[in-house]
Structure formats: C-alpha cells, structure tokens
Amino acid sequence: MHRWFMFDEMLKEFYDIGKSLSSEKDTVKLFEKIINSSLKLTSADAGTIYIVVDKKTGEWSNIQNGSIRGKLLKFVIARNTSMNVNLQDFTAQISKKSIFGFTVISGKSVKINDAYKIGNDVDYRHDNTFDNNTGYRTKSILSIPMKNHDNDITGVIQLINKKRRWDTAISYDKDNATGEILPFNDTDELIMNSLAGQAAVALENSQLYRDLKGLLKVYRQQNNHLLYLSKNIMKAHEEERKRIAREIHDGPAQSAVNLSFKLEICKRYLSDGKIEDLYSEMNNFSDAIHSTVNEIRTIIYDLKPSCLEDGLISAVQRHIETFSASSGINIDFTFSGNDSAVEYYMTSTIYRIVQEALSNVKKHAEAENIGIELAITNARITLDIADDGKGFVVEELQTRKFDRLKGGFGIEGIRERVELIRGGMTIQSAPGQGTALHIDIPLT
Template identity: 35%
Template sequence: MTQSSEVLYKKRLENIVEKTIEVIESSKQQIFEILEKAKDEARKLEAQLEELKVQVINVIKEVEMCEKKEKKCRLKLALVSKQFGHLSEQAIKEAYEEAKEAQIELALKRREEKELIERRNELERKLLDTKAIIEKAEKLSSQINIALNYLNGDLKAMNLQLEQLKDKQALSVKIIEAQEEERKRIAREIHDGPAQAMANVLLKSELCEKLITKDVEQARLELKNLKEIVQQSLKEVRKIIYDLRPSALDDLGLVPALSRYIKNFEEETGIHVDFTVLSDYQRLSPEIEVTCFRVVQEALTNIKKHSRAKTASIKFEFGMKFVSIIIKDDGIGFDKEKIGQGYGLMGMRERVEILNGKFEISSFKGKGTQIYISIPVRGVEDDSVASG
C-alpha cells in the first residue's frame, strides 16, 4: 500500500469517527437546551409558588377575620330576635342585612382561599414534574459525555496504532477496512437509536410544557413516555459502549467476559449456548484476548441473525503454545460455495490471520455450522502448533 493510499484510508476512517462524534455532539446540545428550558421553567415556577404561598397565608387570615365577623353578626341577630317586639323595624332590618353581608363576604373569601390552594397545589405538582425532567436530562447528558470521551480517546488510540503499523502494509489495509466498517456500524446505531430518541425527548418535553397548564393527566402520561424513551436511550448508549470495549475483558479476563456476554446473549435470543473451557484458563496478551472475544461475538451474532439455531456450543482450550476455539450450532447451515462470503466471516478470518492463526469453517444445509480457530499464544505459529 502506497503512502498516499494509507493517508487516504486514515483520513476516511477519521471522517467516520468525526461524523459519529458530530451526531453525539448535536444530540448533547439538544439535551442541554431541554435542560436549560426546564431549569428556567423551574425558576419561574418557584417564584410563582412563593408569591402564591404569601397570598394563601393572607387570604387564610382574611377568612379567619370574616368568620369572627360573621359569628358576631349571628350573635347580634339572635339578640335582635329575642327583643323583636322592643326594636324598631329599621334596627331589625339593619341587623338582618349586616348578617347577610357577613355571610356573603365569608363565602367569597372561602372560595378565594380554595382557588388559591388549588393553584398552589397545581404549581407544586408542576414544579416536581419539571425537576424530574431536569434530573433525567442531567443523567442522560452525563452518559453522552462518557460516550464522547470514549470515542475521542478511541480515535487517538486508533491513530497511534496506525502509525505503529506503517511497516505492515498488507495488515494495515485489513485493519483499516475492519475499523471503518465498525465505525459505520457505530454511527448507524447512534443515529438510529440514541440520536433519534434524544430528538423525541425534545419533542415530548415541549409537548409536556404545553399540556401541563391544559391537561395535567395527559402531561403525566407524556412524562411517563418520556421516562421510557430516556431509559431505552441510556440502555442503547451503554450497549454501544460495551460493544466498543467490554470493561470485563480488561478487568476480569477473557473467560469471565465471555461468560457474561453469553449469558446476556441467551437472555436476549433464547438460544442456549454451552460454554466449556477444556483446560486451565490463563490470561493471554491483550491482542489475543480481544481477537478471541470479537470472533466469538461475531459468530454469535451470525447465529442469531442467520442460523435459526436453538442451541450452540463454544469450547476453549488453552495450550502452552496455542489457544483453540470450536464454535458449533444446530442451525440450518448454508452452501459451501457461500463459506467465506459476507463481511462477518471475512472479518473473523482476518482478525485470526493477523495473529498468524488458523480459521476453518464447515457448514452443510440442515446440519448446522462449525468454526475452528487456532491462535499461537506467542503470536508466531511454529511447526508444532501448525501440526496441532
């Protein structure tokens, strides 16, 4: 590969990652705008609520005064009734009118008190809902920052790898093509998943703002839907991050990481996978562990998408000079002529061959598929390994 071709591939790969980052940055900005609108709304609601609380306190005092006045007028009216024959018609009329006015005034004040309390309660509910939106937006923003940091860091690591592989031109082509396809997949997943969900969050939050003053029940329903969208978006972001680099692979090693991945695969697909380690497990170099993990991951993805299998098996054997993997399924299989076709199988083969390993696949229609992989532990396959 010429230097100009290498620069071209590198530039194309960087563009893929940069576009992915742009999508996330745009979504992050939308979430930030939602967050700021919600905070402004919360501040307005808090100010209105404080003002309304003062009004409620004042009207309660006024109601108490009206109640005392109305009670006083009733006592006076009772006294007038007892002295009915000794008072003038004008005095009796004035006593009745005064009592009536006191009752009307008290009824109006009580009605005003009730309306103010209802408004206060409504504002308190609205404030709680707005604060819930703020909390969810802040959590989602934090998750997006994690994804951005990872991608930015991954881009730097990728550039460093490419610089180190300048002398391995044939392998560089395969690595660049594989990573370019991976970045496209990530961009599609983010665009079709979290990015779309974030746009939906923005629309839902605007709808909630409009409904809160008109239809509280509908607003609550929309907020519930908004919560589900945010939860699903977080789940998708976490999955994308996990697919980029499972933390368990670095922290625990290959076998524990695969055990966790296979368990999740079984729960998601309903396909039973028998995972067996035939020898004592030993930690391998990072590049070998990553290759083994990705090959198994791609094989299970193919089983899920194409095989219609009900069960599968994965067997590992860790030797002094090699690690071998056998992956089988009881699916529908495919024609021999199609073996090796499709990016999934080619990507698996290339990963193994980069480490001087062997990759063999056999499949027959109606009889499932078997993949055999052997990778030298030291990265160089000698005669004894080849014969094994």
C-alpha cells in the same frame, strides 16, 4: 624473446582471471572459472576442487591452525581434458594420509613428480581408485590450499599431469602416454598459490553475496507483511468506527429525536392547560430518557466490555450466559487451559468472535443447541463453535462479501481479524447440517 612473450601473455591472462573471478557472483560459475583458469595457466590435464564444510550444518567453513575437528572436505568440481569424468557430490574425512587432506591441514602446497613413486618420508599416498576404475594414469600432481584474507584454509585445488600444451589431450591407452607428462614447476606453484588466494576470496564474496541476497529477500517479505498488516489494521479500525457510527445513528440519535417530539407534545399540553395529559406524557418522557441513557451505556460497554478485565474464559462464560438466557438456545461450553497470560487484544478479538458467531446462530441458524470449546495452551488458542441449525452454503459467502453493507463484524470480519493475529479460520456448513466454526491462533 619467445619465453618473455609467453610470460607476458600469461600475466595478462592472470590479470583477466583475477578480474573475472572478483566480479562473478554465481558460485557454480565461479568454481568453473577457477578450475578452467587453473588448467589453462599450468597446462594441467585435470583438476579437482574441494572445499572445507562444517560436519553438522554442511555450510562452508575453514580450517584454522590445522584444527580439523567437526570439518569435512566436500568435492565441488572436477575437470579432465583427456577423459570424461562424472563424479557425484561427496564429502570426505580430512586426513594427513591423503594429498588434499595434507594440503588443507598443513596449509602448504604439495608438488609430486610421480604419484606412484611417493617417498616414505611423508604420510600421504596417492589414492589410485580413479586410475584403476578408468584407465587414467595420474603422474604429476600440484595440490594448492585456498586461503582467505585471514590465512584460514577454505579448500584445496588439485591439479594433475602437466602437459606440454594446455589444449592437447593425452591418449592414456598409448604406451608413451606418461612420457608426455611433465612435472609441475616453481612458476606453476607460484601462480597457483596466487590464484587460489584470489579464488578463496572470490568464493567468500559469492557466499556473502548469497547471504546478503537471502537477507534482503527476508527483509522484503517482512516489510510486505508489515505493510499488509498495517493496511488491515487501519481497515479494521475504519470498519469499527463505521459500526459505532451506525449504532449511534440507529440508537441514541434516533431516540434523541423522539425525545424532542415528546417535548413538543408536552409543550402543547401545557399551553392547552391539559395538566393530566401533560403529567402522563412527562412520565413517558422520563422513561424514554432512561432507555436512551441505557442505549448509550450499552454502546460504551460494548466499546470496552468490563468483563474482558476478568480474563478470556470468564468473559466468554458471561456472554454465553446472557445470550442463552435471552435467546433460549442451549449452550454447552467447555474450556481448558489458563488465560492469565492471554493479552488484552487477543482476549478482545476472541470475545468479539464469540459474540458474532452467536449472533449469527440467533439471526440465521434456527438452532436448538450450540457447543463451544475453548482451549488455551502455551502455544495456541483454539475456539470451536458448532450449532445444530439449518446451515448454509459456505461458497455463497464469497458473493455476499461484497454486497454486505450492514451487519458489522460478519464472517469476513472474523477472518480478517484472525489473520491479523496470524491465526486461521475454517467454517464448515451445509444446508440441514448445522454450522461449525474453527479458529486457531498461535501465541508464539
């Protein structure tokens, strides 16, 4: 009766362990559960778990049909009821000469009654380094392969020194210590084979779970980045529309009002019979129409500068020439690389940046010289614009950012657009020291 009661208890314990293993997501805790359960179920004094890892990546791996090329065994956890062990992480070559090596290569469990009396009919031997260093005495051993669903071997559980009671320690300094050690029996082997199978699957699941969590995290980050990008693109479009509205309002819309005034004047001259005056006012009128048409053309051109079709370098070059001629500021332009692979949106962004930076120099810097360097490689585009003007306190941009109502693109606009294409902007300036703008845009 007593025996059956024990067996019953053990079944329950075993069932509970299975449940607890399959629900544990934390890998380290899982190792602890596996080793503790193994010791409890077999009354072993000590135990160690190794898992198979890939030599190159260090990732968890497995052994199929005894093929150990590119694989190592990695020690993951050890428990010893009678002695404090504090083993450092290590990995070991897999060889048939060690007991755990033989276990994972053959896929068979190994049962040894006395580690120091292993027969010559097998290759493996007990590694007695630990015993020699600590005074421990390894006697009975049960070494069990961990197999996953596909029967691939993912690791090994090694149990040492079966005791009469699982919760007692052995005093190895006493003479009769080894007398208390029993051989592992067939039931131990049966139970452990089953437990090792469950453990392998639970470990695989915990890895899957970890991978899945990693994937989810990456997915969330990407999603957040996309949201951030789309918000900023919408904002950029909105600002662009505002800028165009302002330009039409201040330019052609204003001019059209002027035209209607001029037309009123013409009507008055006509009704007064002042033909001479009428004639000269009509000349004015036609000039004003021309300049209004020009204003509209400029806005249209600015919306999609045709020079951008010729590529980044030539577009920048063209703008520089016009700017230099109209402002009288000397520009030294150097460039390197080939712009044939630079996409339109990139060309247009960089062109706008050059435009804004130069217009800032004209508006604020009182500079005589500007140096512009444009470098295009397969990997990135860098743009440097430096002037020898009066400079400014860069920190003040932060406060200006919010009260800037007019002015269009602006330095913050440059920064936002550069960030949209995953680039970076730095600006260096100080009163009396000129201003240097650096833009770096990755192309891959």
